[in-house]
Amino acid sequence: MKRVFILIALGFSLLAAPRKPLPGQAGNDNIELVGSVILDREEIKQAIGADPGPGYIVVKMQVTPKMDKPLAISTTDFTIVSHKDGQRSMALSPGEIAGSGALMVKAAPEQSWGPGTMLNGPIWAGVTPKNNNPEPKTAAAPNKEGDKKDKNPLLEALKAKVLPDTQTKDPVEGLLYFPIDGKVKAKDLTIIYKGPAGRLMMEFGEAR
16 A cells, blocks of 8 residues: 555656656657758768758758747748867758858857857858949840859759748748858757747757
8 A cells, every 4th residue: 555655656756846848859748940051071961952062050940839820930040169179150041051141161260149148160151252343234145055054953952951031830841051160069069949949948969
């Protein structure tokens, strides 16, 4: 009889204990997020369908709204932080990777993020090419063959796979592209969601 009471008490204590989030998951009453990080360049190439080059990692993200009204979802809601070296960057749009607004890394001596945390990694910023000697524009005749040749295969692939910017009550999924300098492990990374559904943190470490 005593054993029965001990088992019942243990069961209630387990139910009362708060559940820790699983790796690659985060959620609240408004939204549910499930993500998986892709670090290997060859796997990134396969996921996108084209090679974005070195210096990127990809996160496959599924977003499930839990609100009664449509939820606005955007890639700008997501930021990645590397606890290994303090790098921090927002998700990039396809155009920032393969368009005219290419990105470059700038040295940042010290950046602060959160109480007592110093980020010494690089920051990423968009760069728009300057033309000091602009030439007058002339009207060009339509050229269907030329238009096909001028298409950027990488840009098209990135657009096709990116997490869509949308307003919806239905689950959506897609890829998030982050610039990261050097090698990192999944356990070193945290995704921060900050959007209309609140603020969440997603880690990719081992289950506890």
